[in-house]
Amino acid sequence: MLRRGLHSSAKCLEKTGVWSDFSKRSKSLGLASESIKKYIFQGDSDDVRRRGPPSLKRRMNRLKYTSPEHIDEMFRLSYEFMSKRAEEKYSQLENETDAKVRAKLETEAELHNPEVQYNFQYHDKLENDTRVIDYAVPVYRRLGLKHWESYEKMLLMQRLETLSVIPDTLPTLQPRVQVNLRFPFSTGVNKWVEPGEILSSNTTSMVPTIKIQEYENGIDFEKQKYTVVIVNPDEPDVLNDTFKTTLAFGLTNLKIDYNDNVVDPRKYNESQILADYIPPVPEKNVGKQRFSVWVFRQNGDLESPEPVDRENFDIREFVRSHNLDPVGAHVWRSEWDSNVANIREKYGLPEGRVFHRVRRSVV
Template identity: 45%
Template sequence: MVKASIPAQVRQALNRSVWFDFSAQRSQNLGITSQALRQQILYGVPEKIGPLSLRRRCNRIKYSSPIGLDDVFPLAYNYLQEEAAKCYEKAESTKNKEIRDKLLIDAEKNNPEVLYKSLYTNLDKFDYDIPVFRHYSKQKWFEHDGMILMQRLETLHVIPDTLKTLDPKCEVHLRFFNETGINKKIEPGEILSSHVTYKQPTLNVINFESIPENSLYSVLIVNPDVPDLEYNTYKTSLNWCLVNIPLSNNDNIIDYKKINEETEMIDYLPATPEKNIPLSRLCVWVFKQNENKKLDTESVKLMITRDEFDIREFVESNGLTAVGAHVWRSKWDRNVPNVRKIYNLPKGNVFHRVRK
């Protein structure tokens, strides 16, 4: 990606065409903000300085670009830039949004600056209104994080214990911000203590497709591992219910700013597992509201109950489409009684093994 220094005549061989034009048609977010780094990627690196992308000085000094790259790079760059210009011309005359987005992706997917940002920039900092960044975000997610998510949903039996299946259309990041300092992105299936999860999480919903501004979404967090002593089985409880949450490609965070009486149908209740029961699964489901219609909040409140919640009936009755999911697990720890006191919950049960 970063080349050694090149002669001035080769440096001038880069055509300052479409990839150098940051106008209304091309967002400045497509380029690299650091001029020094951009200079090295496009024009080469002084031998004694080394690539800025390498952190350790010893590695920068040792670096040498492949033989012949300095001669080939300008030729390839100019050819790909000419092809990109053709794609932009076609995109201008195309009214179909899907075809236009595909042309814009083809125009930028081989741009060295875009490739560098897609490989080394935090995905949270992408401009998701730009089709090529959604393309690389989707590609990267399906190659790794998406496979982990689906594997955890299936091996932990979130599917089909809660919903039948999932065709993911977005990536869901889950974080807990509290005094513990645990604000990292939670990996699907991770076991979290009650001290971490006693406050409501923050969700980041990254859509892989272009969505209109203020598209409406719903969020459910359910626990299908609540002991049902009467029937000697388990039942599902509703730990959180949000509806009519407005999201867009860049405005994709669900936090306290978007939670109010009109969007929060039932307040967040942290997991407080009983002592000596297996791990509890806290399943997060993100739904897109069909035809972007607002749900009647009064009807929703009458429909939901904290205990014995039927998630499939709720989804079907409100015409919701599952587009993303997440899951974490909780077990009893010494802080659970404190969490129960904070939320005015009764003391939990203590289960013992009974020989048959």
């Protein structure tokens, strides 16, 4: 219905009321494309009709497009009805002081705005342009949350549970922030990593970029800070005939907001580094190792946390002792490949061991 409504002319629909006033509303709540806006609201001219819907990329599709019967009238009627309802919500906002209630009213006022729906559905939601999708605006946070919950949140939990990241690292998780991760383009993979994906040692050789997207209303980003750790629970512990958890990377006292939320080396300084990044260098025949990314909300600042034991990192004790609140996670997997030796040499790490199916005695 949205596609049809936006692709059909509204026969010079008069765009008035609260949705046409941007003096107190974010410009991201309106269409950025003047051609699409003109087609929707001034589509009665022969020239506009002849050119066809600008949202269709192929010229042939634009020329042969025909609006469904009576869609113009229905779109006009719906637009007028919903814009009047939006005016009622904004009138309630004038005397409202509670921040969460205000966010709820702003969301309800804009949720059925066709310009908002178009912006969200037809633009990049992960690498969002704030001129189009501004997560500082409550309605875009609502749409972003629903979009995340419709697939990516379920995929994350499925991977965390089937790969036993839960409970091998932390007992459980109720995700409240969307965590995405990618590695620098120079490593050969210029994309956001899907949870559970197997990556080569060359891809993971440099510090990853981590995006932390908050959707909750009423967060005070002046006070709220975050901790991020990457742990490997699959490091062989030969002496105890088991596995141990090691710390691959750690950051504390991070500050983000709804839009400025990409954590990379430009975002933090030396004092915020709990543990420098050590890339995955799995040893031969160990199998696939899980590298789990955990994001926590802090309860205040972490004042100069004590040095951690990276080789025997107890993540549960770390969370308990610093009163951290786990809100998001991610995971990828790594295994030995022919480039591991080069990565070890680059980072000054010792030569890796080779494991065998049958344990050999050392003479």
